[in-house]
Amino acid sequence: DSGVTQTPKHLITATGQRVTLRCSPRSGDLSVYWYQQSLDQGLQFLIHYYNGEERAKGNILERFSAQQFPDLHSELNLSSLELGDSALYFCASSRGDTIYFGEGSWLTVV
Amino acid sequence: AQKVTQAQTEISVVEKEDVTLDCVYETRDTTYYLFWYKQPPSGELVFLIRRNSFDEQNEISGRYSWNFQKSTSSFNFTITASQVVDSAVYFCALSEAGGAQKLVFGQGTRLTINP
Numbered sequence: 001d002s003g004v005t006q007t008p009k010h011l012i013t014a015t016g017q018r019v020t021l022r023c024s025p026r027s028g029d030l031s032v033y034w035y036q037q038s039l040d041q042g043l044q045f046l047i048h049y050y051n052g053e054e055r056a057k058g059n060i061l062e063r064f065s066a067q068q069f070p071d072l073h074s075e076l077n078l079s080s081l082e083l084g085d086s087a088l089y090f091c092a093s094s095r096g097d098t099i100y101f102g103e104g105s106w107l108t109v110v
Numbered sequence: 111a112q113k114v115t116q117a118q119t120e121i122s123v124v125e126k127e128d129v130t131l132d133c134v135y136e137t138r139d140t141t142y143y144l145f146w147y148k149q150p151p152s153g154e155l156v157f158l159i160r161r162n163s164f165d166e167q168n169e170i171s172g173r174y175s176w177n178f179q180k181s182t183s184s185f186n187f188t189i190t191a192s193q194v195v196d197s198a199v200y201f202c203a204l205s206e207a208g209g210a211q212k213l214v215f216g217q218g219t220r221l222t223i224n225p
Contacts, residue, residue: 002157031211043201043215056212090155097143097162099211101155 003027004102006091012108018079021105025072025093031055032074033099034066038087049074081109112137114204116216123192124224131187131219133202139163141207144178144185149218150198161185163207192223 003026013019025032034046036059045058049068060066063081068074078085086109092101113136123129135144146158159169161178169176173190189196199220203213 002154033212035213042217043203043213045212045214048212058212088153092155094211097205097207097211098157098160099145099205099213100157101147103152103154106153 002100002102004091004093004100006089006102006105008105009103010106010108012110013081015081015083015109017081017109018077019081019107021076021078021089021091021107023074023076023091023093023102025074025091026095026100029093029095029100030072031094031099032068032072033092033094034060034074034076035090035092035101036087037090037104038084043090046076078107083109085109112139112142112204112206112214114202114214114216116200116202116219118219119217120220120222122222122224125194126191128188128190129192129221129223131189131200131202131221133185133187133216135183135185135202135204137183137204137206139206143205143207143211145203145205145213146176146185146187147201147203148198149201155201158187189221192221194223194225197221197223 005024030051046060048056088104115134142163144161148156199218202216205211
């Protein structure tokens with residue numbers, strides 16, 4: 001158990017809908033990251049927050065947004081969902097130089 | 111740009127065999143970190159090891175060992191006396207040191223250990 005908690009674990013939704021994925025980092029970790037794992041793209045970095053501030057952006061679509069709250073939990077919002085958004089979405093956290101991942105949220109868009 | 115290549119897409123061995131997973135990386139940074147993660151069938155990503163670019167000592171942890179060679183930009187992972195529970199997808203990853211630690215992952219190697 002990495003200590004990073006993600007909910008929901010599985011989600012099935014229809015195209016055009018909006019979903020929110022939630023992440024609680026390890027206790028004391030100020031950095032939160034979101035990654036997407038899909039069959040065609042592999043593991044891709046989406047975004048990094050540090051203590052509530054956005055620090056880096058990767059290949060994150062404009063339809064996706066994230067935020068980190070004062071209690072350090074983070075949410076990834078995915079809107080106008082398309083079939084191609086079906087993937088495993090990971091949240092990760094770090095305090096130093098090692099990044100620990102949660103169990104992921106499996107999103108299926110039908 | 112940073113890049114990680116895991117040329118072995120799939121490896122299948124019989125239990126108790128030794129197996130080495132290859133990882134080659136590209137970076138212009140002089141200081142960086144290398145990682146290995148394991149993804150079992152259940153899907154979670156499990157951290158195995160982090161290596162700093164200035165520390166070329168090989169590391170051994172039980173049946174696992176890692177060989178870091180800066181001269182060839184490689185960070186290979188060996189499992190000795192493999193077990194069925196080692197079956198998973200293994201990812202090598204690279205990040206810059208300090209600052210925003212975006213991980214660049216390889217495509218992964220699917221390792222199957224047959225009884």
